[in-house]
Amino acid sequence: xxxxxxxxxxDNHIGTSVKTPMRVDxxxxxxxxxxxxxxxxxxxxxxxxGLDLTDESLSGTxxxxxxxxxxxxxxxxxxxxxxxxxxFPNTYGYQRMLVEQDITIDSSCEHHFLPIIGKAHVxxxxxxxxxxxxxxxxxxxxxxxxxxxxxxxxxxxxxxxxTTLGTEDVIVVISAKQLCVSSRGxxxxxxxxxxxxxxxxxxxxxxxxxxFNILKTDxx
Ligand SMILES: [Zn+2]
Numbered sequence: 736x737x738x739x740x741x742x743x744x745x746d747n748h749i750g751t752s753v754k755t756p757m758r759v760d761x762x763x764x765x766x767x768x769x770x771x772x773x774x775x776x777x778x779x780x781x782x783x784x785g786l787d788l789t790d791e792s793l794s795g796t797x798x799x800x801x802x803x804x805x806x807x808x809x810x811x812x813x814x815x816x817x818x819x820x821x822x823f824p825n826t827y828g829y830q831r832m833l834v835e836q837d838i839t840i841d842s843s844c845e846h847h848f849l850p851i852i853g854k855a856h857v858x859x860x861x862x863x864x865x866x867x868x869x870x871x872x873x874x875x876x877x878x879x880x881x882x883x884x885x886x887x888x889x890x891x892x893x894x895x896x897x898t899t900l901g902t903e904d905v906i907v908v909i910s911a912k913q914l915c916v917s918s919r920g921x922x923x924x925x926x927x928x929x930x931x932x933x934x935x936x937x938x939x940x941x942x943x944x945x946x947f948n949i950l951k952t953d954x955x
Contacts, residue, residue: 752887753887753890753891753894755812755881755882755883755887755891757812761812762813766805766806766813769801769805770798770801770802770805770806771801772801773797773800773801773804773805774797774798774800774801775797777796777797777800777801778797781793781796781797807880808843808880809843809880809881809882810877810880811876811877811878811879811880811881812880812881812882816877817877818870818873818874818876818877820866820870820873820874820899821866821867821870822864822865822866822899822900822901823864823865823866823867824863824864824865825861825862825863825864825865829861829865830860830861831860832858832859832860832942832945832946832949833858833859833860833861833865834856834857834858834946834949834950835856835857835858835868835871835872836854836856836857836949836950837854837856838854838855838856838857838871838872838875839854839855839872839875839876840852840853840854840855840875840879840888840909840911841876841879841880842879842880842881842883842885842888842911843881843882843883844882844883844884844913844914844915845881845882845883845884846884846915847914847915847919848882849913849914849915849918849919850914851879851883851885851888851911851912851913851914852911852912852914853909853910853911853912853927854909854910854911855875855892855907855908855909856907856908856909856910856950857871857875857892857896857905857906857907857908858905858906858937858946858949859896859900859902859904859905859906860902860904860935860936861900861902862900862901862902862904863901864899864900864901864902865900866899866900871896874892874895874896875892878891878892878895885909885911885913885928885930886930888909888930889907889908889909889930889931889932890932892907893905893906893907893932893933893934897934902935903934903935903936904934904935904936904937905933905934905935905937906931906932906933906934906937906943906946907931907932907933908929908930908931908950909928909929909930909931910927910928910929911927911928912926912927912928913927913928916928
């Protein structure tokens with residue numbers, strides 16, 4: 736890809752697949768080795784920018800950035816960190832919609848490595864299985880902590896929940912602010928992006944309307 740193509744893709748946020756594109760040797764190095772290597776390369780970036788790494792305030796930055804990438808911002812790249820989502824039989828026979836709303840989205844755009852911050856709202860209609868509610872939040876958090884595009888994040892959460900819950904009747908809505916739109920490029924401070932995807936019963940407009948009406952209710 737030449738530089739002009741990179742510029743075009745960078746601002747249009749094209750994602751290429753539902754799966755996060757990963758190298759086959761993605762986990763050849765341990766986390767400790769990854770942190771050491773990123774620390775080295777990030778110090779080179781800082782040096783190239785003319786920063787003096789002997790300064791007390793800057794000297795620890797390459798290590799801090801490396802550790803933050805592997806252990807915090809992008810921990811969701813490693814499948815070993817995927818939350819264990821145990822399901823329970825739907826013994827009480829709950830058959831109506833269940834909605835978990837205002838789940839925090841703390842993600843990063845994969846084209847600029849800048850924050851994507853917002854909220855996710857998830858709804859599902861249980862069949863035979865239900866999950867502990869906090870598990871939905873953990874799953875959202877896991878997929879958010881990768882370099883992402885918002886469309887893919889939405890789909891990854893949807894597909895995972897459909898598989899785990901054994902039903903297509905799931906809807907995921909994400910409303911988020913992209914710092915690469917507000918802090919650079921067009922520098923639009925007010926706009927935000929909404930993505931949604933759904934399956935099963937939510938393909939019917941009345942079910943989606945019911946879901947969106949529930950979202951308007953606040954939690955108190
Ligand atoms: Zn971006």
